[in-house]
Structures are given as C-alpha cells and as structure tokens.
Amino acid sequence: MTFVQIVDCKTDQVDALNSLMDTWVEQTKGRRTAARSIVGTDRENLRHVVEIVEFPSYEEAMRNSDLPETDRVFREMVALCDEPPTFTNLDVVRDEQLNKLLATRFFEIANGPDEAGLDEFVAEDYRDHDPAAPRQSASREDLRRVMRMWKTGFDFRMTVEHMMADGDTVCCRWSMTGKHTGEFMDLLATDKVVEMTGITTMRFQDGMLREAWWQYDNAGLMKQLGLIRM
Secondary structure (H helix, E strand, O other): OOEEEEEEEEOOOHHHHHHHHHHHHHHOOOOOOOOEEEEEEEOOEEEEEEEEEEEOOHHHHHHHHOOHHHHHHHHHHHHHOOOOOEEEEEEOOOOOOHHHHHHHHHHHHHHOOOOHHHHHOEEEEEEEEOOOOOOOOOOHHHHHHHHHHHHHHEEEEEEEEEEEEEOOEEEEEEEEEEEEOOOEOOEOOOOOEEEEEEEEEEEEEOOEEEEEEEEEOHHHHHHHOOOOOO
16 A cells, blocks of 8 residues: 655755755665655745655655655754654545546546547647648647547557556557447558557646647558558
C-alpha cells in the first residue's frame, strides 16, 4: 500500500530548505526509497511550508528514514525551522490522477461508436500535432472529423499498454489492431487485418484536453495496406 508522509514546518528560509533537499536527493541517489516529493508554501502564510513525500509502502519509508543522510538532513531541517516539524503519516486508500482518467476516457471514445463524449473534456480550440497528417487539427471539430475518418476506414480497437502522468501531461503507449473495412486515404476496403503501435502525449488544463502529440508507425500501416513497399 502506498504511504505518504506530510511534513509541516514554519520557516522564512524556504530557499535554504530547498537547497537542503537538493543535497539530500544527490547524496541518496540509488539508495533512497522515496518515489516523489512535493514542497509547497501556504498562500495565506508564506512561512508555513509543507512537504509531501510519497513511498511505495510504509516499510520503504522506514528504510528511507534509516539512511544516514536522511537523519543528517532532518537535523539540519530542524535548525532551519522556528519549531520542530510535525508529521502526518497516511496509508493511501484511494489515488486517482484525474488527467489519466481523462486520457483513458479519450481512448474509450476512440474505440466507441461515436465521438459525442469529446464535448465533455476536449477544449473547443484543441490542437493536434501529427506529423503523418496532411492537415493538423486545430479544433475539437477537426479532431472529431479525424476520428470519423479512421472509424470509416477501419473496424479497430486501441489498447493502452502503459500510461504515465507528469503534471498536466499524460503519455500513453498504445497498440491498435483493426480490419480495413472502408475507404481510407482513397484506398477502398481490402479486408486486411492490420496492427500498429504508437505513443500519444496529451496536455490538459483545467480538466480539458488542450493538445496532443502523436507518434505512430504510419509507414508500417501503409505497408500492411499495400500502399508502399519497404
């Protein structure tokens, strides 16, 4: 079970605190068990600093605490604070990265019969970046048109193999299997079964998909359809 530790302290030496954390990250490279760390200041009280540290488990957190560098950094951290920091220890019972949920929803719509659900979370001025496309999508309606083009040409299914989120960006590695059942790029249906892999990076803002960058094996797809020789 994921374990999160919240450290509260009061200090006006935030820059020194950040420098201390940089030193700890460098000195514990390859041995620390912390997965990630977030440091924030209270907007209502800039001297109130909160650090949120995530670990794979409570046991890994204890291993991290046993590192000599962790003990030294903690003592130096106490010296920077007005009073001893307070700790809140949390066992995570629910962890949803909302942008990942929206990315998952995108592929559900891609696999579905229509694109009406795009209105829920795709910005009207959505922009597409697809080096294989003759025309880049510059709106939600353009995206809807592209989806319909693929659905007209193929009876396909996209499967997300792996997904990673970092801030407002979600990166998805996916595979597609489909049958060429309709006209696609002026090519009439061949009934050929094709496969393709790709990566899509999505940028979200305020709960809306704003941009996406596509990289996929377009040349391999064209070869399977008999459009090019390799």
